Amino acid sequence: MLEVSGLNSFYGRAHILSDVALSAAAGEVVALIGRNGAGKSTTLKSLVGLVADRRGRIVFSGRDISRLSVHEIVRLGLGYVPEDRRIFTELTVEENLDVGTQAPRSGVPHWTRARLFELFPNLAEMRRRPAGRMSGGEQQMLTIARSLMGNPALIMLDEPSEGLAPRIVEDMGRAILAMKGEGLSVLISEQNLHFAKMISDRAYIIEKGRIRFDGTMQALAADEAVRDAYLAV
Amino acid sequence: MDFVVIQSLNGLATASTLFLVASGLSIIFGVTRVVNFAHGSFYMLGAYIAYTLVSRLGGSVAGFWGSIALAAAAVASLGAAMETTLLRRVYKAPELLQLLATFGVVLIVQDLVLVIWGPSDLLGPRAPGLAGAVNILGQPFPQYALFLILFGPLVYAGLWLLFHRTRWGTLVRAATQDREMVAALGVNQAWLFTSVFTLGAALAGMGGALQLPLVAVNHTMDLQSIVEAFVVVVIGGFGSVTGALLAAVIIGELNAFGIVIFPDLTLVLTFVAMAIILVVRPWGLLGKPEAAVRGGAGSIELPMRPLAPRLRLFALGVGLVLLALPLVLGNYGLSVASEVLIFALFAVSLHFIMGTGGMISFGHAAYFGLGAYGAALLMKYLMFPMLGGILFAPVVAGLGALVFGWFCVRLSGVYLAMLTLAFAQITYAIVFQWYGFTGGDNGLIGIWPAAWASSATAYYYLCLALCGGAALLLRRIAFAPFGYTLRACRDSGLRADAIGIDLATHRWLGFALGGAFAGIAGALYAFLKGSVFPDTISISTSIDGLVMVLLGGIQTLVGPIVGAATYKTLHVTMSSYTNQWQAVLGVIIIVLVIAFPEGIMGRFARTAEARTARAGDAAP
Numbered sequence: 075m076l077e078v079s080g081l082n083s084f085y086g087r088a089h090i091l092s093d094v095a096l097s098a099a100a101g102e103v104v105a106l107i108g109r110n111g112a113g114k115s116t117t118l119k120s121l122v123g124l125v126a127d128r129r130g131r132i133v134f135s136g137r138d139i140s141r142l143s144v145h146e147i148v149r150l151g152l153g154y155v156p157e158d159r160r161i162f163t164e165l166t167v168e169e170n171l172d173v174g175t176q177a178p179r180s181g182v183p184h185w186t187r188a189r190l191f192e193l194f195p196n197l198a199e200m201r202r203r204p205a206g207r208m209s210g211g212e213q214q215m216l217t218i219a220r221s222l223m224g225n226p227a228l229i230m231l232d233e234p235s236e237g238l239a240p241r242i243v244e245d246m247g248r249a250i251l252a253m254k255g256e257g258l259s260v261l262i263s264e265q266n267l268h269f270a271k272m273i274s275d276r277a278y279i280i281e282k283g284r285i286r287f288d289g290t291m292q293a294l295a296a297d298e299a300v301r302d303a304y305l306a307v
Numbered sequence: 308m309d310f311v312v313i314q315s316l317n318g319l320a321t322a323s324t325l326f327l328v329a330s331g332l333s334i335i336f337g338v339t340r341v342v343n344f345a346h347g348s349f350y351m352l353g354a355y356i357a358y359t360l361v362s363r364l365g366g367s368v369a370g371f372w373g374s375i376a377l378a379a380a381a382v383a384s385l386g387a388a389m390e391t392t393l394l395r396r397v398y399k400a401p402e403l404l405q406l407l408a409t410f411g412v413v414l415i416v417q418d419l420v421l422v423i424w425g426p427s428d429l430l431g432p433r434a435p436g437l438a439g440a441v442n443i444l445g446q447p448f449p450q451y452a453l454f455l456i457l458f459g460p461l462v463y464a465g466l467w468l469l470f471h472r473t474r475w476g477t478l479v480r481a482a483t484q485d486r487e488m489v490a491a492l493g494v495n496q497a498w499l500f501t502s503v504f505t506l507g508a509a510l511a512g513m514g515g516a517l518q519l520p521l522v523a524v525n526h527t528m529d530l531q532s533i534v535e536a537f538v539v540v541v542i543g544g545f546g547s548v549t550g551a552l553l554a555a556v557i558i559g560e561l562n563a564f565g566i567v568i569f570p571d572l573t574l575v576l577t578f579v580a581m582a583i584i585l586v587v588r589p590w591g592l593l594g595k596p597e598a599a600v601r602g603g604a605g606s607i608e609l610p611m612r613p614l615a616p617r618l619r620l621f622a623l624g625v626g627l628v629l630l631a632l633p634l635v636l637g638n639y640g641l642s643v644a645s646e647v648l649i650f651a652l653f654a655v656s657l658h659f660i661m662g663t664g665g666m667i668s669f670g671h672a673a674y675f676g677l678g679a680y681g682a683a684l685l686m687k688y689l690m691f692p693m694l695g696g697i698l699f700a701p702v703v704a705g706l707g708a709l710v711f712g713w714f715c716v717r718l719s720g721v722y723l724a725m726l727t728l729a730f731a732q733i734t735y736a737i738v739f740q741w742y743g744f745t746g747g748d749n750g751l752i753g754i755w756p757a758a759w760a761s762s763a764t765a766y767y768y769l770c771l772a773l774c775g776g777a778a779l780l781l782r783r784i785a786f787a788p789f790g791y792t793l794r795a796c797r798d799s800g801l802r803a804d805a806i807g808i809d810l811a812t813h814r815w816l817g818f819a820l821g822g823a824f825a826g827i828a829g830a831l832y833a834f835l836k837g838s839v840f841p842d843t844i845s846i847s848t849s850i851d852g853l854v855m856v857l858l859g860g861i862q863t864l865v866g867p868i869v870g871a872a873t874y875k876t877l878h879v880t881m882s883s884y885t886n887q888w889q890a891v892l893g894v895i896i897i898v899l900v901i902a903f904p905e906g907i908m909g910r911f912a913r914t915a916e917a918r919t920a921r922a923g924d925a926a927p
Contacts, residue, residue: 122491124487124491143490144487144490144491145490145491145493145494145495145496148490148491148492148493149493154491156488156491160485160488162480162481162484162485162488163484164480164483164484165477165480165481165484169477169480169481170481172474172477173477173478173481173489173492173494174492174493175474176493220492221492224492224493
């Protein structure tokens with residue numbers, strides 16, 4: 075589904091990512107784990123084309139997308155949910171979903187408002203509410219629902235559990251597993267190892283812009299040395 | 308009572324036109340973040356094209372209304388063409404350079420209009436079927452004005468439906484808030500931008516075309532309408548269509564009643580209203596704070612550095628050449644050179660406010676003009692000698708900048724720019740309308756330099772000494788603690804605030820200082836020309852300053868000098884070769900913006916920076 079190798083990204087003269095390589099198979103949940111500032115968000119932004127200065131090979135659904143613009147990448151079925159949600163606060167819940175709507179894609183789950191309201195029942199109760207007047211957890215659900223309206227084959231979630239109450243984090247975990255159940259690939263970035271463990275099949279650990287660990291979630295759980303070196307605070 | 312009703316109806320008719328033009332400008336800004344100076348040109352083109360079409364198609368009902376619709380469509384396609392060929396290349400450039408590019412279009416259109424339609428005013432036909440008057444409370448009221456009163460709200464309703472009932476409208480509203488996120492949801496921004504720009508241009512074109520039965524079509528419609536539209540948009544809040552409607556009604560009514568109550572102060576009234584509203588509501592009636600905008604062209608500015616030794620040597624060389632100039636140039640050449648020096652100081656003082664202080668000023672001519680008029684009036688009424696006038700000019704200009712600046716520095720970005728423009732227009736209006744004191748548009752004449760400075764060479768050396776000295780002093784201030792503090796306020800207001808810097812006061816003093824130095828330039832200009840006219844304070848002088856600063860590059864202190872020299876030299880050379888020098892200048896500005904998005908000197912600075920960086924990498 076997604077094959078990345080030799081990815082280097084720059085902000086001006088600052089070299090942020092060095093030779094990042096990662097992959098995600100169809101129907102797989104992959105976690106990119108690292109501390110604050112390790113390069114998780116930059117990795118996701120580079121993949122979706124939001125970092126202008128990126129070099130390397132990014133193959134998605136068999137196409138090299140490393141030179142495409144953001145909207146072209148998203149239209150190929152690579153969904154992106156930013157860390158800070160970025161919902162359109164002036165627009166209602168339904169209008170937010172409209173902005174994300176893209177034509178159905180063969181071979182990937184087709185989402186409609188009705189199906190998303192099943193997945194996120196809270197949203198159904200506030201379809202006409204301006205999104206700015208929702209709680210943080212509800213906004214987080216909306217931003218995921220909005221990207222799903224684009225019928226992605228793979229969805230990238232940047233720290234979906236950040237700043238959410240524990241009960242909402244559980245809801246979030248269930249929603250992600252439901253997406254996986256539909257056959258979607260999911261790439262999440264996380265600091266919260268516990269949350270990542272709950273939902274992911276495989277994990278990468280990123281530190282200072284380099285991938286330091288690549289293995290299954292079980293392997294990571296068993297490898298205390300890696301966890302201490304790269305994740306302990 | 309009857310009178311009040313009739314006047315308020317008149318106000319509403321004006322408001323409709325204002326709304327058409329301003330809503331287009333507002334929508335374009337909301338999505339593309341481009342302040343489109345050429346919007347007034349669209350308006351003017353709408354009127355001219357409608358005039359030509361009506362004279363071809365005839366003044367029948369179909370001919371007249373068909374012409375209006377076709378003119379709007381023609382302007383819309385011109386807008387689309389401008390967006391796809393020009394703006395697309397500059398979206399990544401800093402906001403101000405985009406503005407400069409659209410100003411290039413203004414210049415080109417001005418000359419094109421003169422070439423195609425000639426300089427005289429053109430009178431269009433009355434609207435067929437609406438040429439008469441209806442009786443309202445015993446007074447005749449033109450039917451066409453009634454039509455306009457109804458048409459404005461109709462357009463508003465149409466826009467509301469478009470924005471709230473179509474997916475396109477939803478996308479536009481979403482992009483107004485966060486256009487990068489809209490792209491990250493798979494929406495092609497390029498297409499969205501083009502369509503929004505086309506719609507905005509169509510509205511402006513229609514607004515212009517609808518003027519045909521009301522006013523004579525003339526080539527000053529563009530700047531006049533762009534200023535009015537800016538005022539309306541700023542009062543209503545950038546990006547808000549409803550705000551534009553509200554503000555259009557306020558300004559329309561203010562004009563209708565103002566012209567009766569204070570016939571001499573109509574110009575002032577509008578801008579005073581704007582100043583008051585902006586002080587109470589810094590983002591307009593229905594606007595949102597600007598800082599929340601995302602996905603703009605966030606360029607990292609290089610810090611200003613003292614000149615490298617090699618460049619110091621070069622500057623010294625330039626200084627020597629300037630000293631030796633009277634040996635080669637004749638009187639005409641020297642007076643041109645003096646003018647270049649004066650405008651270099653004007654640009655340097657504006658750059659102090661914009662580059663060092665981070666405050667965009669669209670009204671710097673106010674302080675140039677205050678200096679010029681200050682010196683001239685002191686000479687005229689109090690028999691001040693030339694040097695006394697030049698000495699007092701910065702005091703007059705600085706005081707003006709202190710008063711205006713107090714309001715301005717509380718705002719930021721486009722709103723700050725518009726408020727500075729408002730104050731410049733107020734100053735202009737006062738000078739223009741106060742015949743008894745300032746001579747109005749007859750100006751003040753006989754402002755000649757003292758005998759010892761009356762030769763071209765002596766006056767040139769005076770300009771060189773004062774402008775050079777003033778520019779060096781401003782440069783020194785930029786590298787003094789006060790300058791560092793100003794730059795801190797510019798780069799991160801929040802952090803500066805958090806370490807205990809009084810932001811407003813520093814910005815205020817910086818603004819006043821820039822104004823005072825512009826005053827010196829103004830006084831020198833008055834004595835160079837031997838006269839002062841209101842156009843020293845006009846928008847075009849302010850814009851000349853902006854063009855010089857941006858042309859040179861805002862990140863370097865040498866930039867404004869290079870920009871002023873380039874601009875003035877181009878201006879003088881080209882106006883001696885062609886009548887269409889404005890258009891040529893416009894083309895040059897556009898080419899320069901596309902080729903040097905960081906300004907001429909900014910480009911050199913970046914190249915030099917890259918060279919040092921590479922050298923640093925190679926030798927660890």
